[in-house]
Amino acid sequence: MASPKAVPQQARARQTYERILSATAEVLVQVGPERLTTNLVCEQAGLTPPALYRYFANKYALLEALGERLTQAQRDVLVEWSSVSNLSQNPQDLLKSFEGLFHKTMQVTLRFSAGVPIMRAMRSMPELQSVVMQSHQQIAAVIAALFVQAYPQTTLQTAQFLARTAMQIGYSMMEMLFDEPQLSTEQAAAAVARMVFALAEPEIRANAVGLQSLNALSN
Template sequence: MPSRDIDVVPVPDLSKKQTPVQKRSIDTLETILAVTAALLGEVGIERLSTNLICARAGLTPPALYRYFPNKYAVLKELGVRLMELMNEAYLTWVRANHPVPTHHTPQQQAERLRQIQEIINATTREFPGGVWVLRALRAVPVLQQVRLESHNFVAERSFQEVRGHYPHTSEAELRLATRLTVEVMYGATEMVFDEPGIDDNLINREIAEMVVRYFGKFAEREAALLPAD
């Protein structure tokens, strides 16, 4: 059979064209972002367009294109900002709990994790259009790297925090464990907003307890390798 060329889907340009310096330009860019965040909740990702953004913002298309080449670049900027806020919230929580307590009971460990889950959920709620930005980072393929970079950053920092507690666990296994933990906790945050009929406090508590039980296998392994008294 003759070979067929595989259609290559063009990847939209996601780079911000200009970084404004003057106040008027900064205000224009911030208006674009604020309007986009508001429109996301009204029309969704698919129906969002640069023309719609311009009409709502009272801007001409050239004014928008001075900063963003397309709607995906605007969404990326919103996504980057949300992920940066999440990362900073996580780092603040880490600093407040550093070093990771070794004497805490599983219940105390779960409570600590429940707290950061609440913080991340609140960060999403407080961000303009946060729930829809969260969904865009999952649904739009070209935006997924923004989410993955944030997750890898948090997973690496988590690995550094807990590495000393599990000296007999391989680096590869522990890195995978922290990466999986970030993914499932982020998934729980998405579930809070996608399933509003389920008590978010219950979701937070359950995911925290799941993570503690998961890391319990590493703790049990370490305890079994301790020298007998």
């Protein structure tokens, strides 16, 4: 798979680049990732194939560019939420915070142009799975580092596993809701929050016990 080339800096070239991606999103909604072709995108954008190939080698490069933009929008939500203060809330507030994070990530994905088809493409096409993997690894590293600050007795390796697993649970639940929209988003958010909290709770408790022991020793 050929990755998209660097985003052009000149105004006219940048307009063409954005026009291509906008057309790709429109075609993707109409026909889905499997039937997407560069010819259909050119027809939608009113461009010749050489104009498209100047920036994108094939349809996978088009989808990769859209996938990177979507995952960046999702990462922005997670980064904004990620803080030591959020992670160290009391259990009830932490559960509510997890629910809110899930809802906000869902909303950002649904508002993103062709967000759901892009997620489906990244899930189903091996050529695009590295986009998802890299995005999840990056944000998991941020959350893990903050988790260790909030709960110092947790190892970074354990925190990375917890963060990565929590993200997988959240994204899998979103995909289920996209495939079965009749299901309750509220119930899904609550279920994700409970599962993620269940993952983190042993470390939270262990840190609390450890802190109590340290305080007892110091007294």
